[in-house]
Amino acid sequence: MGTRIQAVYRVESDAKSIEARARGIAVEQSVEMPVAAIVSRYVLDEVLGRLESVEDLGGGEYEVRIALASATTGYEAGQLANMLFGNTSLKVGITLSDAVFPDDIVSAFGGPNHGLGGLRDRVKAGGALCATALKPQGSSPAELAGLASAIALGGIDYIKDDHGIADQPYSPFAMRVPVIAEAVAKAAAHTGVPTRYLPSLNGNLDAMRAQIVLCRSSGLDTVLVTPMLSGLSAFHTLKRENPDMAFVAHPSFGGLSVAPSLLFGKLFRLLGADATIFPNHGGRFGYSEDECRRIAHCALHDWPGVRPCVPVPAGGMTLERVPEILHFFGRDVMLLIGGSLLSAGENITRETARFCEAVRAHE
């Protein structure tokens, strides 16, 4: 008997239809054909999705648990997403709300190369981590390097490219990364904080591989990825090919009907995100406190064989909110303040230093 993934769906339905709707998901996410027309015993026993339970949540919502055969994933990242939610993502009123993975899936995908501990070690930190983003796109490599230097002089831990900074003519990846890396390294030598610069990988797998080579030759060991844009397979391939690299995941284009805690917390972690960025409550996005708590929990909770992934609440955060965010998430966190820090203009170094002090003072 092969192992099974427990997939959990939240389904809008009336009481009369829920049983059929639930069985429909089990079929859709496995054999996708009339069960009566299946003749193979093997397919019926080992491939067909199995409806485990239906729970009435009230208000016309049900929680449906389905056991999906791990073998159907081929232990490949894109196919894993296909089996969890491929066609069902197109159905109205159904959210993929959680998944529980058996050991063979966990060991096949393996989780973060470095995780929380590794990201702390890189910057010799013990508690919460501080991060910001280089913006706006349209800036030249020299402008971005100047900004990165001013921020690094404030003693921050991580500086990432804005996820919109890709490989545009006004700032080609190959021209931008070495000069920003050098500017940050110089500033880090000055402050004593080993600030890391994270370029945003983009394009197809060939392009991203070449970008990682360039990052390494520029002395970098941590990068930003956007798994929903690059493709989950490409992300997982890069993670596996580059055990020295740490990967921070950006949620861009991730607005599927998949619970954010599953997608950005559990799934990105399983595939190898060392840290995962998500929209914090109270910012520009509509995420609730509960949702953010669940994301952080999925990223961090004890998971044998999988390193913890650093939750990175972001999206319209400000210096004033630092104590509140730390109170909410605790010390296993990376705080990411982008645009608000940039509003400091010429005082960016001082503002960055204030941000870092606020985070480190909290410990």
Place this chain on the structure above:
Amino acid sequence: MGTRIQAVYRVESDAKSIEARARGIAVEQSVEMPVAAIVSRYVLDEVLGRLESVEDLGGGEYEVRIALASATTGYEAGQLANMLFGNTSLKVGITLSDAVFPDDIVSAFGGPNHGLGGLRDRVKAGGALCATALKPQGSSPAELAGLASAIALGGIDYIKDDHGIADQPYSPFAMRVPVIAEAVAKAAAHTGVPTRYLPSLNGNLDAMRAQIVLCRSSGLDTVLVTPMLSGLSAFHTLKRENPDMAFVAHPSFGGLSVAPSLLFGKLFRLLGADATIFPNHGGRFGYSEDECRRIAHCALHDWPGVRPCVPVPAGGMTLERVPEILHFFGRDVMLLIGGSLLSAGENITRETARFCEAVRAHE
């Protein structure tokens, strides 16, 4: 002055907040930082998203049009999606409903290698096309080849792998494809209909490239792709690298808050889908007639420099519905009946022939 993409969003809002919410999207999808803190004239003029119009649709919904600088896409598929909807996909109550692409974007991506005309030529058809899918996953290569042969003997145009059939141990791609291709070729020689078998590409870019090589050496010239699983960049790369190949796009994992007509119709076509599969109204999915009409329109409408892409309504279609579907979509269509055809069991060849006759009789 660089060109601009017109991106159209449907936004839930009250009258008081809509202006700020609309400006927020323009910022989020371009510079993603406080505009007041931007000093560069170039960024303000040539990179910052420009709010073009806000239209009250009634019922608390607004249509917001924003002009996004084409240069920010770097003319790369993943980054195109990032700029259209990256972070905004995470915002509650906002749908990306349409996009209008300027000439430089169109010529950079180029659309289908073959399109409607090419897919008709491959099977010497003049009107609507007939297709089905091999199922269920879990079947062995020999079982799938037997099924494919029986279907091909019915004279069908296209037979695709079920999108769940990937590279699993029970039916590895490299073992499955040559034997199915041979079985279909034999049956096609018998019927005189040049039936095409479409393997489902899966895995990362390396894997898919190797799969295309194998397809070509098995005499195949058309394949199935799932752009939302493979990544848009990987799909577009394959399209560009293989001008002899036709690509049929599957919508799996596409349940974003992006209008299906834009994603499966316009965007997949722009990136090169020769045909695009989508859930027809009245099947297992909740798509409306209007939505399906819009998808077909986006796939087919006159678009200088971009071949028409074949709309493929699917998802729980039956033989009985053929006349109605043809009446609805006209002759520029491929009809895809999967599971219902398989219910015919031993009569699959006859049932397939009936399906093809129904489609061809309609012309």
